[in-house]
Amino acid sequence: MGREWLWWLGEFGLAAVVAVVAGFVTRDVPISILYGLFVGTVFFALREHKRVVAQHERQVSEMKNEALNLPPTFTHLEIIDPHLRHLIERERSELLRVAKEVAEGKFILRSRPVWQIINDFHKLAKPGDRIIATNTGGHQGRIPQWDLIIQTDFELADSGVDFTRIFIEPTNATPEHKKRLKQQMDHQKEHLKVRFVKESKLPPGVNKNALLMVDKYCGTVVFGTGGDPKYNIEEVQTISSHDELEKIKEMMELVLKLSEEYK
Numbered sequence: 001m002g003r004e005w006l007w008w009l010g011e012f013g014l015a016a017v018v019a020v021v022a023g024f025v026t027r028d029v030p031i032s033i034l035y036g037l038f039v040g041t042v043f044f045a046l047r048e049h050k051r052v053v054a055q056h057e058r059q060v061s062e063m064k065n066e067a068l069n070l071p072p073t074f075t076h077l078e079i080i081d082p083h084l085r086h087l088i089e090r091e092r093s094e095l096l097r098v099a100k101e102v103a104e105g106k107f108i109l110r111s112r113p114v115w116q117i118i119n120d121f122h123k124l125a126k127p128g129d130r131i132i133a134t135n136t137g138g139h140q141g142r143i144p145q146w147d148l149i150i151q152t153d154f155e156l157a158d159s160g161v162d163f164t165r166i167f168i169e170p171t172n173a174t175p176e177h178k179k180r181l182k183q184q185m186d187h188q189k190e191h192l193k194v195r196f197v198k199e200s201k202l203p204p205g206v207n208k209n210a211l212l213m214v215d216k217y218c219g220t221v222v223f224g225t226g227g228d229p230k231y232n233i234e235e236v237q238t239i240s241s242h243d244e245l246e247k248i249k250e251m252m253e254l255v256l257k258l259s260e261e262y263k
Helices: 002-026 029-068 070-080 082-104 114-122 144-159 175-188 242-258
Strands: 130-135 162-169 193-198 210-213 217-223 233-239
Touching: 114 144, 114 217, 114 233, 130 242, 144 162, 144 175, 162 175, 162 242, 175 193, 193 242, 210 242, 217 242, 233 242
Parallel strands: 130 162, 162 193
Antiparallel strands: 130 210, 210 217, 217 233
16 A cells, blocks of 8 residues: 555656646646646556556466466476476466467467477486386387487486386287397397396386486386377376385386396
């Protein structure tokens, strides 16, 4: 309320100054009063419009943040990794763009390729980090997107990341699948720590296509059943909850013990 009264006092003072100046110049009191009221009204309207617009923009910004629950999200993400905060900010901007275009009746949807998202996730690892990855191997084959991710993994290992990939042979693996699995293990063992385990030896609940950056986060992918299985990724998930990571870490360590070194 104090600021409001000061603002009104300022407007009244401005009108009074204009009236005094007008009276001094014209030496006509009625005209000076009318002139002062006119000028004061114009200035009042302009300043009020500017104030209302600024207040409206501030309220809209606050509503956006509250609707997306961003303040606590940003606080949490800053603790984990700046990359994830940047990802949220970029997606927020894209969401607001789409909402605006939908309201106007015409909109464009853009999406980064899933393989690029997976590759960027791998790049979050830093020298000194430890990675344990599980992989069934058969769905990737030797497609360009998978080769790009593997090359990223090789670069991570060369930079000082302790990278172990555990290949899992599915119970229903075909001869072609087993052949492709062996080719991938042969290709990667020169760069990464490669291990091997049959699916039948694993405990229930193991995610067969996951990458755990120990003590940081875990990324998992779910492949669909329709279309070309090499490309049909249904879901990509990133887990950063401490409690969840501890459970995944225990499971991964168990898989590591059950597996054997591939030579």
